[in-house]
Amino acid sequence: MTLSKSWVASANDANHPFPLNNLPYGVFSVDGSEQHCGVAIGDMILDVTTAEAEGVINLDDEPLFDLPFWNPLMEQGPAVWAALRARLTYLLAEGSEEQDKVEPLLVPQNATELHMPFAVSEYTDFYAGRHHAQNVGTMFRGPENALPPNWLHIPIGYNGRASSVVVSGTDIRRPWGQLKSPDQEKPAFLPSRRFDIELEMGAIVGTPSEGPITVQEADDHIFGYVLLNDWSARDIQAWEYQPLGPFQAKATATSISPWIVTKAALEPFRCDTPAREVPLLDHLKDCGPMLYDIDLSVTMAPEGKPATTIARTNYKEMYYSAAQQLAHHSTSGCPMNTGDLLGSGTISGPTKPERGSLLELSWGGKEPLTLNTGETRSFIEDGDTLTLTGAAKGKGYTIGFGDCTGTVLPAHSSPYAR
């Protein structure tokens, strides 16, 4: 596939994240106005809510875009998803006969504020990156025992807090929590000292399911993807996580990029999972390429200073696809719903500069990073801005996600200060 040309000129640049091939879905407002659904095209946003109200887009008797989130479209399923994409592609393509109707519906992106693109029903976070699991396991249990016995048989995951998911650009307040280092006799209630990122992709469930679904069905249920940063307080986690897993360590915030990149836009970038180290049982077996070739990077910028790229990796480093994760999620009969968000787990590549968390990059704080500014970091310091970026590279075009960024504010002086 090559670049599809749009009459929105800025969309035709080979490096622009939002060409006609992409058409990602977001929610925007202008100067505090009502939030509308919109689709990014070049430097502009097409106001889909108004387009529907004016009859330029008309998919259903009931309005699909009169609420400020994409869930009503998501639950319609693949046929309606395809119909919308076809209509948007037609409206915005070079030579469209309806350009004059669409032009008044375009808003410059730089005049807008972006909001959560969908209502998160429930949020699940996985631990399905092979190199991340190996790194973390090696740090805590040594290289021979790095992987838990179940790891190569099921995508390990835990339920997170949907209420903590925020859109890119939201400031993140350093959390308080109960901490105890091994050399202390008693725990103490303090601000986290080992606050970290996790570089992940988030898969968004489009259509609901009631019972177990196959890997192929699961792939069909997925609507699209976002970048996802699962902010993690490593010191809270170390004290709390046995025996029932992470809880408050992961509940402060999870940031997502503002644009839902649809499965359709990513279709040309599908790729296989890595070779299986042990065969998967039938219910989780690969049945087609369900990962995606998406370049990912992380930058860190101390307050008022330029950013340093601290990691580069690729989504294809995952051991399990989101489809396998969703299939596993459904095995028990767990109902899955429109708007469920599945975090991939931290994505790390095989070498040191490909690691998707500071825990791994600084090897538990033992090997601090040196930024371009000359400063060093083991974990996040107050005022640091962490930014994830992602792009799939086609022939003469780019599928971008928009940044997933957040600045860490100092903890409140007392946890109960408002």
Place this chain on the structure above:
Amino acid sequence: MTLSKSWVASANDANHPFPLNNLPYGVFSVDGSEQHCGVAIGDMILDVTTAEAEGVINLDDEPLFDLPFWNPLMEQGPAVWAALRARLTYLLAEGSEEQDKVEPLLVPQNATELHMPFAVSEYTDFYAGRHHAQNVGTMFRGPENALPPNWLHIPIGYNGRASSVVVSGTDIRRPWGQLKSPDQEKPAFLPSRRFDIELEMGAIVGTPSEGPITVQEADDHIFGYVLLNDWSARDIQAWEYQPLGPFQAKATATSISPWIVTKAALEPFRCDTPAREVPLLDHLKDCGPMLYDIDLSVTMAPEGKPATTIARTNYKEMYYSAAQQLAHHSTSGCPMNTGDLLGSGTISGPTKPERGSLLELSWGGKEPLTLNTGETRSFIEDGDTLTLTGAAKGKGYTIGFGDCTGTVLPAHSSPYAR
């Protein structure tokens, strides 16, 4: 406090679960009609939705009861909760001057079907019963290492699946899952063989919070309580739970009793948590009696046979109150919302007949129970009906919850059969 008399005669029996002192909130329908909010009084239900529509109840300019769940009232906060309770008490009390207006709004309970009383936002399950933690820990790690090091310092919990919460009476399909017993080399995908109950209370968050809240504030945010059965597949759990906690083992279903018993109704039964074995840090310290004296029991009935009571205990056996759990839940800044459901964790007393799970009652299957029918059980068999009951006993009156019951159906022949 003694029995408050109602003109609904059935409500004045000392053993009836729904006297005027109780007034629990549910959602009902009659012969498939529209679901309405209702309050139980004796053998009747007062149709609150219709009472509001007709102006008999009028708390707000906007309707609070036109949707089939109690969340709109829950988010109003304590003043409106108290106003509704006062109005209902007035309307239903002996001598009410509005009896003639209310009588036509009463529906016999036995003519109704009950539904989920509230929309569950997110669901968290705790592990905060001292005897349960001791029993389970002893089985797995020996009595000396039974309690994890953090257990006496924080209420250990994990996020569950809100989508899996169902109302009492819903059949429960035995789940498939990936299992591996220690003597097997590889896992297999099979129906669970160690399917279990957990006897719990559920606390329902009424008003939302954004940052850390104190234990007293947390108590103020709680709207009411239900009985809760956290169905658990012990064999799925054993294979999956390291290192990130239970996931599919707990995602098949969680049943709740159909009536929300308000904090106001339980006020006379408040009691203290047990003596602290080690002092709690300030942010979790007890600041008043926040447990409740509620007798609890579990019965098991094989298909078509009478039930046997297999456990009796009391909610006051908990080590942590729901207020302490909610306070802990908020420490990281985790936003808590109207409709969040917090499971107490399995409630077990100190002696064998007080254990709130089959895992404990049969000591991991080594000591099968004998039912009154002569049958034995280590875990649940297909067709078994498990029922939780709860009652707080006042002077001449009872505060009941309604049964929390479910029948376990056989697993589908294939997990992907519909």
